[in-house]
Amino acid sequence: MNIGSAAKASGVSAKMIRHYEGIGLLPQAGRSDAGYRQYGEKDLRTLQFIRRSRDLGFSLGEIQGLLGLWQDRARPSREVKALAKRHLEFLDRKLEELQSMKNALSHLVSCCHGDERPDCPILENLSGENGSAGLAGHGGR
Amino acid sequence: MNIGSAAKASGVSAKMIRHYEGIGLLPQAGRSDAGYRQYGEKDLRTLQFIRRSRDLGFSLGEIQGLLGLWQDRARPSREVKALAKRHLEFLDRKLEELQSMKNALSHLVSCCHGDERPDCPILENLSGENGSAGLAGHGGR
DNA sequence: CTTGACCTTCCCACCATGGGAAGCTCCATC
DNA sequence: GATGGAGCTTCCCATGGTGGGAAGGTCAAG
Structure with missing residues (x-):
């Protein structure tokens, strides 16, 4: 799945997905041979998580915290x-x-x-x- | 009156006063021989007007409009x-x-x-x- | 093979504000 | 008169979240 489809499916703009990756909120996306970012189901869920968090007004810093807690099953x-x-x-x-x-x-x-x-x-x-x-x-x- | 005193008296930081002048929200301030910005009563009133407008949440663009209306006695x-x-x-x-x-x-x-x-x-x-x-x-x- | 949609990176913009560096000026004190 | 410190000058950079757009590569359909 390319970034455009991931953007549509998650409600996060392609611009922002790149930005989130740039600031380390998202891990480096996998790349196709041509260098296109590739996204899967798991990435999609993360993107939606971020969007919902933004909808509640959380800052990107707070979202980093939330993502960490989310991924830690023992939190x-x-x-x-x-x-x-x-x-x-x-x-x-x-x-x-x-x-x-x-x-x-x-x-x-x-x-x-x-x-x-x-x-x-x-x-x-x-x-x-x-x-x-x-x-x-x-x-x- | 130097910029520091104008800042204290108006509640607008010196930094912001310079910035407002830079973007044309305030007219160029008069200068002393040494190049220091000089402010008088009238400038002070303008600065306070701006601060009160900011306190009400007006954007600098809106404040430009408000200042124009304020200075136009026939508005x-x-x-x-x-x-x-x-x-x-x-x-x-x-x-x-x-x-x-x-x-x-x-x-x-x-x-x-x-x-x-x-x-x-x-x-x-x-x-x-x-x-x-x-x-x-x-x-x- | 062309066309158009999509992708890449990179830089710039917004808005309002603050931080800080390098250098000059003013005033009080010695 | 010299010195020190507070205050001024300009200039650049950062924040936070987002968007716009340019220049160039890629992919799929015709």
């Missing part, structure tokens, strides 16, 4: 769980970060009338003015 | 709001993406006993097996 599930938990905490931090951006921005957006007039609470906020953009007088946020 | 707030709304949608997509990663992963983590035994629903899921990891062991994908 304690404790280690896998620890790795996953760490990533979960990372996701939580990212979520909080994005959520607070969203909260702040959606407040500003809701305060901006968005018509032809130039005055705009969004720009006022970004420029550091404490305009009457919703923080004045009555209903906070 | 219609409509345009600012549109730009902000687009970014808000971007944030929403990111949030959904992260949230679904988190949901999937936290389910897996909760299914993994995390002890010394090697069997692990997390790895089973990543490797494409539909183990008994909460999906009741008969379905197949």
